[in-house]
Amino acid sequence: MKSVAAALGLAACQPGSGPTIDRVVPAQGTRGAMVTVHGDGFCGEGRGAGDGTCTTLPPGSVDFGLELPMARALVLSWGETAIAVTVPDAARVGATEVIVTVDGRSSNAGAFEVLP
Numbered sequence: 001m002k003s004v005a006a007a008l009g010l011a012a013c014q015p016g017s018g019p020t021i022d023r024v025v026p027a028q029g030t031r032g033a034m035v036t037v038h039g040d041g042f043c044g045e046g047r048g049a050g051d052g053t054c055t056t057l058p059p060g061s062v063d064f065g066l067e068l069p070m071a072r073a074l075v076l077s078w079g080e081t082a083i084a085v086t087v088p089d090a091a092r093v094g095a096t097e098v099i100v101t102v103d104g105r106s107s108n109a110g111a112f113e114v115l116p
Contacts, residue, residue, distance in 0.1 A: 018105030019044075019060075024098050028113035029087055034076065037062060037083045037098055037110060044102045048080045060102040064091040066109065070099075087114060 019041040029035055043054035062073040062085045071088035078084075083100065093116050097109035 019100045019102045019107040021098065021100060021107045021110035024110040024112045027111060028115055030115045031087050031089050031091055033087050034084060035087060035098075035112070037085065037100060038081060039100065039107065039110075040081055041107075042078065042083055042100060042102060043080045052079050052081055054078065054080060058102045059104075060100065063099045063101070064088055064112065064114070065096050066099070073098075087112075 019039060021037055021039040023038050025036050025038060026033075042058070042060070043049075044058035044060070047054045047056055047058055049055045057078055060078070062075060062083055063070045064073060064087065065071055069090065071090040071092075073085035073088050076084040076086065091114045093114050095111070095113050098112050099109055100107040
């Protein structure tokens with residue numbers, strides 16, 4: 001039974017099981033600045049239209065920070081490979097991470113620095 005649970009746990013972490021971040025552009029900015037998160041899988045399973053857009057918007061979010069309190073970003077546009085957001089007013093100044101969550105699956109962390 002343990003080997004089955006371990007195999008299922010590993011399958012959940014395999015590439016393609018959720019969104020992935022390649023980079024955040026620009027890599028630094030002030031609160032309120034617009035940034036674009038680039039990656040893949042942002043539309044979620046079966047929602048990619050094939051032209052970079054989503055057939056329907058997925059239940060998802062973009063958060064700044066890994067530790068509480070995390071700051072939720074205002075989304076300006078959402079596509080399969082790019083999401084434009086504004087840096088939240090509540091984001092902590094300094095080095096932080098950007099996380100995209102789609103259908104309850106979180107991405108890897110994208111590096112970003114919030115400037116004063």
